[in-house]
Amino acid sequence: MARFLIVEARFYAHLNDMLVAGARSALEAAGHEVEVLTVPGALEIPGAIALAAESGQYDGFVAIGVVIRGETYHFEIVAGESARAIMALTMDGIAIGNGILTVESEEQAIVRADAAQKDKGGEAAKAAMALLDLQSKFAG
Numbered sequence: 001m002a003r004f005l006i007v008e009a010r011f012y013a014h015l016n017d018m019l020v021a022g023a024r025s026a027l028e029a030a031g032h033e034v035e036v037l038t039v040p041g042a043l044e045i046p047g048a049i050a051l052a053a054e055s056g057q058y059d060g061f062v063a064i065g066v067v068i069r070g071e072t073y074h075f076e077i078v079a080g081e082s083a084r085a086i087m088a089l090t091m092d093g094i095a096i097g098n099g100i101l102t103v104e105s106e107e108q109a110i111v112r113a114d115a116a117q118k119d120k121g122g123e124a125a126k127a128a129m130a131l132l133d134l135q136s137k138f139a140g
Ligand SMILES: Nc1c(NC[C@H](O)[C@H](O)[C@H](O)CO)[nH]c(=O)[nH]c1=O
Pocket: 009, 011, 012, 040, 041, 042, 043, 044, 065, 066, 067, 068, 069, 074, 078
């Protein structure tokens, strides 16, 4: 049993609820302990994971968020920078699954967030568990 923290951005609350449900379900089905931490938007997710990782209280993390393209370059900033910072944390050896959707519309988000359809929350949770397994494999 490992301790996982789901860090979710509430920017699109109803969509994030769906993603969190899929992630939680995958982690609990594997017998892990799950906590959820909420931040305002996807840009806050990497910083929150960095702080939580530093605390030593968690073995792995799942980043959950939804970024929907608007009218300006802001989409590229939020989508690209959140992914870049999560990847940097991953390269530091932190087990993180990236479940931040970057989509053109709410319709695209629903299909991907729904655990009965593309289940991207569950997919991110499985990625985090896979990285944690690799940490154990290469630990010694
Ligand atoms: N546009 C979206 C955001 N924007 C907010 C930022 O993530 C951030 O909270 C703000 O810039 C303050 O630092 N966040 C999302 O999660 N999704 C979006 O579509």
